[in-house]
Amino acid sequence: MLRSRIRLTAALAVAALVLAACGGGDERSGGSSGAASPGEIKVFAAASLTAAFTKLGEDFTAANGGTKVTFNLAGSQALATQIQQAAPADVFASADITNMDKVKDLVVTPQNFASNQLAIVVEKGNPKDVKGLEDLARPDLKVVLAAEEVPAGKYAKQVLDQAGVSVTPVSQEDNVKAVVTKVSLGEADAGIVYVTDVTAGGNKVEGVDIPKDQNVTATYPIATVKASKAQDKAQAFMDLVLSAEGQQVLKQYGFLPPPTT
Amino acid sequence: MTRSRVPGLLAVPAALAVGFLAIPLVGLLGRTPWGSIGAELASPRVLEALRLSLICSFGAVAVSVGLGVPLAVLLARVEFPGRNLVRALTTLPMVLPPVVGGVALLLAFGRRGLVGQWLDRAFGITLPFTTAGAILAEAFVAMPFLVITVEAGLRAMDRRFEDAAATLGAGRWTTLRRVTLPLIAPSLGAGIALCWARALGEFGATITFAGNLPGVTQTMPLAVYIALETDLEAAIALSLVLLAISLAVLVALRDRWFPTA
Numbered sequence: 398m399l400r401s402r403i404r405l406t407a408a409l410a411v412a413a414l415v416l417a418a419c420g421g422g423d424e425r426s427g428g429s430s431g432a433a434s435p436g437e438i439k440v441f442a443a444a445s446l447t448a449a450f451t452k453l454g455e456d457f458t459a460a461n462g463g464t465k466v467t468f469n470l471a472g473s474q475a476l477a478t479q480i481q482q483a484a485p486a487d488v489f490a491s492a493d494i495t496n497m498d499k500v501k502d503l504v505v506t507p508q509n510f511a512s513n514q515l516a517i518v519v520e521k522g523n524p525k526d527v528k529g530l531e532d533l534a535r536p537d538l539k540v541v542l543a544a545e546e547v548p549a550g551k552y553a554k555q556v557l558d559q560a561g562v563s564v565t566p567v568s569q570e571d572n573v574k575a576v577v578t579k580v581s582l583g584e585a586d587a588g589i590v591y592v593t594d595v596t597a598g599g600n601k602v603e604g605v606d607i608p609k610d611q612n613v614t615a616t617y618p619i620a621t622v623k624a625s626k627a628q629d630k631a632q633a634f635m636d637l638v639l640s641a642e643g644q645q646v647l648k649q650y651g652f653l654p655p656p657t658t
Numbered sequence: 659m660t661r662s663r664v665p666g667l668l669a670v671p672a673a674l675a676v677g678f679l680a681i682p683l684v685g686l687l688g689r690t691p692w693g694s695i696g697a698e699l700a701s702p703r704v705l706e707a708l709r710l711s712l713i714c715s716f717g718a719v720a721v722s723v724g725l726g727v728p729l730a731v732l733l734a735r736v737e738f739p740g741r742n743l744v745r746a747l748t749t750l751p752m753v754l755p756p757v758v759g760g761v762a763l764l765l766a767f768g769r770r771g772l773v774g775q776w777l778d779r780a781f782g783i784t785l786p787f788t789t790a791g792a793i794l795a796e797a798f799v800a801m802p803f804l805v806i807t808v809e810a811g812l813r814a815m816d817r818r819f820e821d822a823a824a825t826l827g828a829g830r831w832t833t834l835r836r837v838t839l840p841l842i843a844p845s846l847g848a849g850i851a852l853c854w855a856r857a858l859g860e861f862g863a864t865i866t867f868a869g870n871l872p873g874v875t876q877t878m879p880l881a882v883y884i885a886l887e888t889d890l891e892a893a894i895a896l897s898l899v900l901l902a903i904s905l906a907v908l909v910a911l912r913d914r915w916f917p918t919a
Contacts, residue, residue, distance in 0.1 A: 474887040539787065544870065546888045553664035568869025569684075571884065579869070583770040584786045 400467055412584055415419070419521050426528075437465040438630045441476040443492035443515065443617065444572040445549065445590075446528050448597045449607045449650035450490070457637050464630055468627040472547040472572040480504075480622060487631035490571075490619040490626040490638070492591075493548035497618040507620035509655035510638050511647050513591045514612045515556055518598060519582050524585045533587060541585040542574050549573035553589035560611050577602060591615065593651040673892070683901070686892070688896060698733075698895035706873050707881035709897065711858055714789065716875055717777045718796035718857035719804075719850055727846070734812035743808075753804045753916045759798055760866025767794065767867075791868040792875045800857035804849040811845020812838070848911055855907045859900065 442450045443444060447470050454466035469476065477496040478484050480503055483616070491497040497507050519527050525538055533540050542564070543550030550569060556566055566586060570576045576588040581601035595604035619638055621631040637643045644654065691698070697703060731747055732738070751759055763890040765773040767785045777783045785791040819841060823833040839846070868875040870884065878896055885893040 472757060472887070478887050478890075539784075541787075541869070544884060546884060566871065567874075568871050570870060571865065579786075582762065582764060584768050 411550055415486055422465055427530070435652055436463065436636055437467060438625075438627050439467045439469060440486040440488040440490065440634060441469045441471075441477070441480065441486040442474045442488075443491040443548065444470050445492050445619070446470070446490055449647050449652060452590045452646050453634075453638060453643055456642070457634055460637075461633065471502065472543070472549075474546045474548070475572070483624065485624075487625040487627050488619065488621055488624045492615055492616060492618055493551065494618060495551075496548065497558040497620065501602045503624065504620035504622050508635075508639060509616050510563070510619045510643075511617040511619065511652040511654055512655050513593055513615040514602070515589055515607055515615070516592045516595050517607060518588045518590045518602050519586065519605055520580060520583060520594050520601055523603060523605065527587050529605065530557060530562045530607060530611060533557070533564045533589075534562050539584070540564050540567050541579045542569060542590040543573050543576055543590075544569035544571060544639070548615065549576070549590060550611045552615055555613050556589065556607060558580060559613075566604065569570055594596070597649040614653075614656060617652075624649055637657050661803060668837060670887075679699060686894065686897055687876060688895050689710040694891065695778075698892055699899065701892065702884075703872060703881065704759075704892065704896055704899075707876055707878045707896065710873060710876065711878040714792045714796055715854055717789075717793035718800050718860075720802045721793065721855045722801040722853050722857075723850065726849075728810055730774070730805045730808035730812060731812040731838075734809045748805050749802050751799050754805075756799055756860065756862030757866050758881070760795060760863035763795055763798060763867040767791075778896045783907065787871065787875060788872055789868075789870045794865050795863040795867045796857035796860045799860050799863050800853045802858050804853040807845055807849030808842065811842040811849075815841050815854050817861075819828075851907050851911055855904060858903060 440450065443456075447468075450470075451469060454468060457466050458464055469479070471479075473491040473496040476486075476489060477491065478645070480489055480500045487657070489500065489586060490510070492513070497504070501507075507617045517527055517530070517533070519525065525532075526602055527538070528532070542553050545551055545554055547570075570579065570581065572588050572618065573594055574575075576585075576590050577594050577598045579585040580588050581598060587605075589607075590598075592604065597603060619635055621628060625631045638647075648654075659863075661884075670916055687784045729748065733741065733748070754762075763785065764771060766772050767777070769775065769778050769784050769786065774785060777785070780834050785794060815838070819837050820833055823837045828836065857878055858877075860877070861883065864875065864877060870880050877882070878900055882893050882900070883895060
């Protein structure tokens with residue numbers, strides 16, 4: 398019994414050493430296993446940027462000798478939280494200023510690269526005959542919005558408040574793409590999303606315009622992350638997004654230029 | 659203590675396993691804002707999520723008992739063609755990623771789903787975005803735990819009691835009610851506890867199928883997820899409640915899982 402106890406103690410000591418070694422190794426090797434290995438950058442981008450950034454990522458890889466771009470696409474609020482919790486991001490592109498501000502101490506100077514407006518998304522053919530924001534208050538409509546924590550949800554609330562329309566959504570989705578999904582599956586009749594999401598939503602959905610005087614402009618800032626171990630590549634990606642070529646791609650996907658202020 | 663014949667070296671991976679499983683809990687407890695936790699737990703969003711979670715999880719248990727216990731009895735006692743296939747189908751939700759379960763539920767019980775469109779047309783019932791939908795999603799994921807546990811109990815039980823009851827003139831219903839079910843009460847209890855705990859923790863199928871609306875479909879795990887993105891303290895407080903409940907279930911079942919005899 399004594400012997401087995403000694404062995405157990407020894408084994409535990411070894412285990413502790415292994416644990417300690419792992420702990421130490423993490424900090425040192427952060428460069429290779431953490432942020433990005435050479436030849437790869439991780440871009441945290443708002444879900445609404447999915448299609449446009451995927452295209453830009455391909456362009457970047459082609460122009461930079463095969464440097465891989467990995468995307469983490471989610472609601473900007475989720476991405477900001479992840480960056481605060483030291484997730485390995487090299488670039489952060491947010492769908493609003495608020496979430497970029499949340500991480501302002503962790504990123505290099507953000508720059509606005511695009512803007513977006515809201516539209517009502519309905520099923521193809523608009524079977525419920527939705528004409529504008531006022532219709533969203535109709536009791537026969539199932540309306541899905543993004544949660545107020547999500548930029549798209551915050552903008553949607555802003556738009557509805559401005560128009561004095563009171564909507565009781567059936568669900569508050571965790572990101573804007575989920576709103577489009579619920580409408581394209583026919584589970585919901587209408588939702589408020591970005592103009593670009595209607596374009597990206599394909600042939601199952603269509604958009605109903607929100608007039609300019611009722612609409613809001615979503616500003617998209619982008620920044621490199623200070624903790625990034627691939628600053629140069631991250632900066633190169635950001636430069637591509639801000640370049641004439643990048644702006645052209647964003648325009649193709651329905652984004653507007655950033656506000657000129 | 660009898661002398662162990664287990665190789666002492668096993669203690670190393672075993673200790674790592676314990677650390678791996680325990681350290682996240684320590685992390686959670688370490689970040690808990692103990693000073694303000696009372697206020698966090700009393701906040702309307704937490705209470706609402708808790709109330710809804712209790713309704714949905716008990717609802718899911720009710721559905722699971724009502725449908726699952728008869729299924730377990732048939733699986734354990736009746737030879738029928740395709741029984742193994744039925745058993746495999748029954749356990750599928752245990753290994754299926756819950757999000758996939760949610761998508762499948764949408765395609766089956768959604769407004770355009772296989773069964774859902776008929777429910778909608780005939781009765782005007784739509785399940786997504788309703789509390790009933792959340793109960794359904796939880797039952798889908800949790801029922802297998804009940805079925806498996808009860809079936810195992812039935813198989814392990816001494817069937818001579820049933821035979822004796824029959825020779826003494828008891829009908830099938832009487833035997834089931836007065837002999838079989840009381841004898842498998844411990845299995846039934848364990849099955850209910852497991853099923854309930856699984857239902858309480860359900861996330862993926864619920865957010866996919868039922869959506870996310872406070873007071874209607876936003877159960878505790880969904881509230882934790884959404885809160886995590888904006889209000890870490892609230893997320894931790896909610897997580898602690900779930901942790902406490904899980905511990906309570908473990909303690910309640912300790913005799914079954916950790917027999918001291």
